[in-house]
Amino acid sequence: MVDQSTEPHVNLAFGLQAVPGGYAVLFGAGASVSAGMLSAWGVQCDLIRKIADMEDADIPDGDDAPYDWYVERFGKEPAYDTLLDDLSKTPSGRQALLRSYFEPNETEREDGLKQPADVHRALARLVASGHIRVIITLNFDHLIEDALREAGLRPTVISRPSALTGMLPLHAQRQGVVVHLHGDYLHPDTMLNTPDELKEYGEETNKFLNQVFDEYGLIIAGWSAKYDPALVTALERCPTRRFDTYWADPYTLSPEANELLQQRQGTYVPATADTFLTRTADAVTALTESRRTNPRNIATAIATAKRDLRGGGLAINLHDTLRRETARLADHPLRTATCAVPQPEVDAELERRTTEWEAEAELLVALAALTAYWGDESTDRYWFAGVERLATATEASGLTVLIDLRRAPATLLLHSVGVAATAAERWPLVARLLTGPRAHSFINRKEHPAAALLGPYGAFGLPTSSSRLHHYLKPLLTGHVVADESAFIDAWERFEYLRLLVQQDTRQYIEGNYLRVSGLRGDYRPLASNWLDRELGPCREEAIFEPSNAEHPLLRAGFLGGDLSRVTTAQKMVDNEITQWVHQIDATAGRIFRSGPFYINDPS
Known part of the structure; x- marks a missing residue:
């Protein structure tokens, strides 16, 4: 691992500034912990316990106990689609059961659970600013996509290996591409979780990972590397390190993770995903502001x-x-x-x-x-x-x-x-x-x-x-x-x-502007129009008797050809347009009456 004299999030921020879009993010289950999500393994074990309850079977405590019970009871490894089939016989019932693990109910929503957390919003900031484009997640939830959409982005979302082939090239994914490497909960047939399912990937997935691990720096968070042999293999077979690797984990890295980090000569960051990504996004913002x-x-x-x-x-x-x-x-x-x-x-x-x-x-x-x-x-x-x-x-x-x-x-x-x-x-x-x-x-x-x-x-x-x-x-x-x-x-x-x-x-199109208007319904006028009347009033009075005396510094300097009638015509047309804008806005908002002064697009 690389020793650095400055904080890792500062070094990463400089890297993101130097090469916008040059880093990819890899999120494991730990990245969703603060949002109250169960890990993929935790969801599967909970489903198995429900099946055991239906059979009045008693499963002892322990992370692997549900899996071991299922293999012994049914003689095969559990898979999401078969587990859901065992628990519900209708597609809607299976979908509702799975959604309950990933979508908040009313109480959870009030408690802020199963919704984007700090890490997801920090990531969205980095995508919106163009510093991150490629995101790989091992999680079945949609917290990343939700955060990106909250930020006004429309990311490309990949849930199946077959979709990798026809997607826009990675360098062109300016609103972010989110690749659910192990599937997502809306497509149970894509969800990979068992040792056998995670042993190897298909050709499309391996080709994609080879490109990312070769061409991009890596920001890894919430992944232990203990249960994903195919992903570990994909990292091991990449001989190049064009940009740095940062691996955030609040606990000591597993031997598997530590070995991979040594191979990539990366930096271990002893912090949660929320802390590291938020500090990084803040540092990038500070660097951007310093350029002003x-x-x-x-x-x-x-x-x-x-x-x-x-x-x-x-x-x-x-x-x-x-x-x-x-x-x-x-x-x-x-x-x-x-x-x-x-x-x-x-x-x-x-x-x-x-x-x-x-x-x-x-x-x-x-x-x-x-x-x-x-x-x-x-x-x-x-x-x-x-x-x-x-x-x-x-x-x-x-x-x-x-x-x-x-x-x-x-x-x-x-x-x-x-x-x-x-x-x-x-x-x-x-x-x-x-x-x-x-x-x-x-x-x-x-x-x-x-x-x-x-x-x-x-x-x-x-x-x-x-x-x-x-x-x-x-x-x-x-x-x-x-x-x-x-x-x-x-x-x-x-x-x-x-x-x-x-x-x-x-004769150019007149758009809505940030101007104050006053008056009554049917006759709204910009305050600036009233001001212009005061400025040109004496000119208009004199013009009735002596057109040649209709002078104002604006007119003498050639504003609209120095033609007072031309100015008056344009003024009437602009004021009429503004009145129509206000009527349209009020009609859309259901307002009956407003008196001024107020800004044209003021929502109050």
């Missing part, structure tokens, strides 16, 4: 940028940082990553890429917003061209939602500088942002203002995209750029509403 720009570093960069801007003249360091960060994001591997991801894996991959973009763009977003708020036309040049550069993406094959996501850094940048410029009431800059940078639409293949194509939903493809972007920007801008949370909320809503007008004016 440290908040203190951002605060330092902002403070330095403020000094540069106050100093007058060319802020060389700020200029170079903004240009460097823009170039780095423009050349980021995610901008050219494949968008041809299998449909069942899209949700997890979308979340992974979105989170990565958010982390990678933080420094640019914060510094550009600061420059937009405190700067002038000379400093706007530091970052302005970056909006169009990041919004420019070549067409690709694959899923639309992942193709659109390549514009995520442009959306983050546009909204950060737009909110900041709005808060500073730099209306000429706001107008330039909304109408100047151009981008190509993948749908109608025409060029449009980039702002019309860089909505939260258009970039991130999630119903909660607008709310997520709002909450992403708020801590980056509040205090550093805008005075407080209230100022941020007002600036966010006003800029986003103006962007919706541009989106409507270019």
